[in-house]
Amino acid sequence: MTDQAEQLREIMRSKNGAGNQKTRIIAVASGKGGVGKTNLSINIALAYARLGKKVIVMDADLGLANVNVVLGIIPKYNLYHLIRKQKNLQEILLDTNYGIQIIAGASGFSKIANLSDEEREHFIEELSGLSEADVIVIDTSAGVSHNVLDFIAAADEALIVTTPEPTAITDAYGIIKIIATEIDNMNLGLKLIVNRVKSVTEGKKVSERVISIAGQFLNLKVDYLGYVYDDPVVSSSVLKQKPFMVVDPNSKAAICVKHIVGRLEKVEYREGSGIGNFIRKLLGKD
Template identity: 40%
Template sequence: MDQAEKLRQLVNIKNGKNYKFRVITVSSGKGGVGKTNLVINLASSLKKRGMKVAVLDADFGMANVDILYGINAEYSIYDILHNNKEINEVMVLTDDGIVVIPGGSGIKELSELDADMRKKLIKEFEKLHDIDILLVDTGAGMSSTVLNFIEVADVVVIVTNSEPTALTDAYSLIKVVLKGNINSNINVVINRARNIKDARDTFDKLKRTVDAFIGREIKYLGYIPDDQKVGQAVREQKPFIITYPRCEASICIHKISSELLGKSSSQKSSSMKDYFSRLLRIMGR
């Protein structure tokens, strides 16, 4: 896509035209590499660009989207399934207007739902018909749940840092996803980079390995520097992009979000309802 086309798309997006529902799933091989921080800050950046954004916390092992937002998530998808809660009671709206959907232990049940339960869940998600972008924060690793979330995503973002362990685990996840033809739209974010060159070098290393051993392509989406403001924002339980909008990490997040919006992607689901129907179908197979 050339620069002019990218700009046209961005203008269309601003005017609320021509933008289709899109699902971005953020995963990693290793835990603790920065998925949740990327998700919540990206959500705020996309929101600033005029999108209606929802975040699904699908990391049932270490769900902490609510902690990083400093919000109180009382219920989760589990309560829709078992305690007759409705989506508007489960979701929490952040100060800057992001819809947070805690998955809780409901996530690991998604593969075992009977037809009635599925219908119930889909009916609740249908109520979120005005969402433009769903960001899914998955757990680390290669559980079948994570792979299912990757399969139904329009865009997959894999986060890693430059440590050999994180890179090896990122490679293993990418290998499973590409070799299994689970999703071909793999985009990588290098977190905690020393600088842009360090980030590119780390990505190039990963890309060369994927190319040599799998013969497939992965794309560079951007980087986030190692920035002490990130840790500070975590302690203050607010996205750094809001409390420290001019820090280097925030500028890099804005770059990543404009890169994501400029991307043409194969859009798989037309709406939240459609997305959840597909997800549950895939999980139940």
């Protein structure tokens, strides 16, 4: 685990008081781009919101922010303005028409590690204000940068998104391998989602392949969280810049996401460790 993840974990734990509600932190990652990670992050957040949860989606891609694009929102301020002390958290936290809030990504930052001590302290102090949320979904950047690993290490659980394409499967195993080797004392829940499947059988075969290899060669337990159908509503919703859960709540893809969130809540459910714990781990203090 990097020093930044350790520091963030410690500070987040210290910011979360004993009597505060625990915020559940879910990091969504993928080994490669183009597998639908951002779209799934948003729609998972919407499914949580429909359960009555207060949900925030944080775009943690510090290079190419996409969450606001998928939602058709043009943010005036983002994480860049927060880190540079030009705006506070409440000023960059955006309400949407869908019952969730978002924090737009800070395009132009390559690494949290590049922040000065003063910038990092301010960043952490502001993030601690997210502790009122029930769930925070972190849409990480694609690939295996230190930023991605820091957010995964600091989260309560990580959802790895892949598709049935051979390159996507290989890259999914790749990021799982790096998580296993780079994150020490890992106790987060690691779960796999297979996106754009044509059948239940296809999703199961892909998951069994990845999970089997991870168990055999990495001695790492990865849970199969579920699949999402290759549904035409997804591409049409992207063009409309609206979540497919909104465009057609009864579509195959939407129903799949509802099942995924249902499993997150009911199967091996773990109470979130809180925003304070997340910050501690992200900055490497645990």
